[in-house]
Amino acid sequence: MNRRRSFIAPLLIAFTMVASAVSCGSTDDKAGAEPAASACSRSQGKVELTYWAFGLNAQKIVDGFNASHPDIHVTLKDVSANTVQQMTNALKAGTAPDLGMVAYSDLPGFRLSDGLKDISACPGIAETQAQLVPWTWSQVNVGGTGIYGMPQDTGPMALYYRKDVFDKYGLTVPTTWAEYEAVGKRLRAASPTTYLTNFTSGHAALLLSFMWQNGARPFQYGKDQVTIDLAGDKARQVTDYWQKLIDEKLVTTTVQPFTPAEFKGMNDGTLATMLGASWLTGVMLANAPGAAGKWAVAPLPQWDPAKPAGANYGGSGNVVFASSKHPAEAAEFAAWVATNEQPQKLLTSLGSVPPSLAALNLPGMDAKPPYFGGQPVWHVFRDSSKVVDTSFQWSPNMTVVVNSMSDAITNTLKGSNTLEAGLTSAQQKAVADLKTRGVDAKDGGQ
Known part of the structure; x- marks a missing residue:
C-alpha cells in the first residue's frame, strides 16, 4: 500500500523514501538487457525524451530545460500515484520512458531487474561527480560499479x-x-x-x-x-x-x-x-x-x-532506463537537474537541500522562515548534508x-x-x- 496522504502529498512528493519504500510495486522480474556503458553517443538531430516524475515543480523544471536546450525536448508524465508500480509495469511491457524519477532506496531494485542504463560513459557524467555532495554520488553508484542515475533532491x-x-x-x-x-x-x-x-x-x-x-x-x-x-x-x-x-x-x-x-x-x-x-x-x-x-x-x-x-531521510534521483534510444541526451537532462541553479532553486523552495555543492550556497539557503522564528534553518540542514556518510547503500x-x-x-x-x-x-x-x-x-x- 502507498502511505502517502492526500493532505501532505504535495509537500512530500519530491522526497519519496517514505512512500516508495512501502509501495505495492516491485522490480522482481528481469526487464530487458542493459546496454553497455560505452554505448552512449549523442543522437543526430532534435531528440524527443519522455520523463516520468512527480512533484509540484516538475513541469517547471522540464520547461526550464527545454527552453535552454533547443535540440532536446522533454515531455513530462506525472506518475505521482503508485510510481514504482507504474515504472515496473512499463519495463515489463517494453513501454518504459527514457527517464524516471525514483527514490534512492528504490534505485537498486530497478538495477536488479536490469532496467537501468549505466550512464558512466555518457558525455559529461564523469565530470559531474566533482560538482556534487559526495554522499549523493554514492547513492547512484550501486555497489561501486557503474552510475545508474543523477541525484535530484535530498533530505x-x-x-x-x-x-x-x-x-x-x-x-x-x-x-x-x-x-x-x-x-x-x-x-x-x-x-x-x-x-x-x-x-x-x-x-x-x-x-x-x-x-x-x-x-x-x-x-x-x-x-x-x-x-x-x-x-x-x-x-x-x-x-x-x-x-x-x-x-x-x-x-x-x-x-x-x-x-x-x-x-x-x-x-x-x-x-x-x-x-x-x-x-x-x-x-x-x-x-x-x-x-x-x-x-x-x-x-x-x-x-x-x-x-x-x-x-538523510528521503530524496530521489533521475535514472535513464535501459531501453532509452537517446541515453546521452537523457543523461544530460539528469545531470542538468542535479547541478543547474534553476532546477535546484525550484527544489529548494520545496524543502530539498541541493545535491550540488554550488547550489548549497544559493541565496535561498539563507532564508529565515517566520514559522521557525526567523532562524536560518537551512544552514543546519546544509551542514548535516556535508557530514552524511558516503558508504551507505x-x-x-x-x-x-x-x-x-x-x-x-x-x-x-x-x-x-x-x-x-x-x-x-x-x-x-x-x-x-x-x-x-x-x-x-x-x-x-x-
Whole structure:
C-alpha cells in the first residue's frame, strides 16, 4: 500500500523514501538487457525524451530545460500515484520512458531487474561527480560499479524542538543521544501528557536513517553478493537506544507519522521534538500552522560529538532506463537537474537541500522562515548534508525490508519481542526474499 496522504502529498512528493519504500510495486522480474556503458553517443538531430516524475515543480523544471536546450525536448508524465508500480509495469511491457524519477532506496531494485542504463560513459557524467555532495554520488553508484542515475533532491536530517516547551521546563537543547534521553526523562517527569517524540511501525525507514548516522552498514555489496545485517553492532546500538526510550515511555507509540494525531501533537506541543528531514519544514507549515514561531531546528544529536555525523531521510534521483534510444541526451537532462541553479532553486523552495555543492550556497539557503522564528534553518540542514556518510547503500528489495521492519516494530510495541530480535527476523526474511529473486544474498548474523 502507498502511505502517502492526500493532505501532505504535495509537500512530500519530491522526497519519496517514505512512500516508495512501502509501495505495492516491485522490480522482481528481469526487464530487458542493459546496454553497455560505452554505448552512449549523442543522437543526430532534435531528440524527443519522455520523463516520468512527480512533484509540484516538475513541469517547471522540464520547461526550464527545454527552453535552454533547443535540440532536446522533454515531455513530462506525472506518475505521482503508485510510481514504482507504474515504472515496473512499463519495463515489463517494453513501454518504459527514457527517464524516471525514483527514490534512492528504490534505485537498486530497478538495477536488479536490469532496467537501468549505466550512464558512466555518457558525455559529461564523469565530470559531474566533482560538482556534487559526495554522499549523493554514492547513492547512484550501486555497489561501486557503474552510475545508474543523477541525484535530484535530498533530505538531510535535524532535530526539531518546541522552544516554548523547552523554555517552560528549563530544558537544554541536546547535542548527544544521551542528552536527548535525559531531556525525555525530565520532560515526562514534569508533564505526563508530553512526549519526547513518537515512535511507531511507521518509523521503520526513519530507523534506517538513524543507523546511517551511526555508521551502520545494513546493506553491503560484495563481489556478486548482497549482505543484509540489521542487527550488527552499530545497528544494534541504535535499536537498543530506541528500545530503552520505548521501555521508559519517553515516546508515544500510538501516534503514527503524517496523521492528524501527529499534526495535533506538533500544534499543541505534546510532541516536544521531531526528528526529521529538511522537507518536514513544509509539512509543519501546512499541517501545524498554530505552532508558527514556536519550533526551532538544531543539529541531529550525536553519538560522538568529536566526529559529527549527519543522516538523510528521503530524496530521489533521475535514472535513464535501459531501453532509452537517446541515453546521452537523457543523461544530460539528469545531470542538468542535479547541478543547474534553476532546477535546484525550484527544489529548494520545496524543502530539498541541493545535491550540488554550488547550489548549497544559493541565496535561498539563507532564508529565515517566520514559522521557525526567523532562524536560518537551512544552514543546519546544509551542514548535516556535508557530514552524511558516503558508504551507505540500499538493498535491492527495500519494500520487503521496510515492511518486515515495520512488522518487527509492531510486535515490539505489543511486547512480543525486542527490536533487536525483530530486526534479526526481518533480515532473515529479506535475505530469503533476495534468494528467491536469484540474488546471492547473505545473512549478516551468520
